[in-house]
Amino acid sequence: MTTLEKAVEDNHFKNQELLPIPSCKSLAFESCFEPVPDRNNQMYIEYTRMGVEVQKFDGILVNKRQDLEPKTTGAHGDRRLLGRVSPLPIYPIGRCSDRSNHI
Structure with missing residues (x-):
């Protein structure tokens, strides 16, 4: 760990x-x-x-969009940066909101 x-x-x-x-x-x-x-x-x-x-997870979902935050989401997959903290795949799933369009 x-x-x-x-x-x-x-x-x-x-x-x-x-x-x-x-x-x-x-x-x-x-x-x-x-x-x-x-x-x-x-x-x-x-x-x-x-x-x-x-x-122990299979991957991590993050409430980010790759195209809007390429530096942060890219750091998760880079073993020299945040990727060294966790070897798990990171899945940026974009902006999450409810039906009323509030976050």
């Missing part, structure tokens, strides 16, 4: 620095869920567990 290096995670959570994500926009500390910085919090433990469980 790929996880954040402790030093990178500490810089993000303790020093509130940007979290670098290969080929994507860095994640600001303020953008994280509140319980996530505490490694003993049940929500942090569950997010980590779900990250392990995802590796």
Whole structure:
């Protein structure tokens, strides 16, 4: 399982620095869920567990369009970028909406 290096995670959570994500926009500390910085919090433990469980899937559907977000969707398939996090195929399924056309 790929996880954040402790030093990178500490810089993000303790020093509130940007979290670098290969080929994507860095994640600001303020953008994280509140319980996530505490490694003993049940929500942090569950997010980590779900990250392990995802590796058992056949693929991942993402609510993105390849033609509108080629950099982000391309990073998922690139083993040097986000593709190194998960070997699963990524399926951009486009914009999902309900019948009222609201997202």
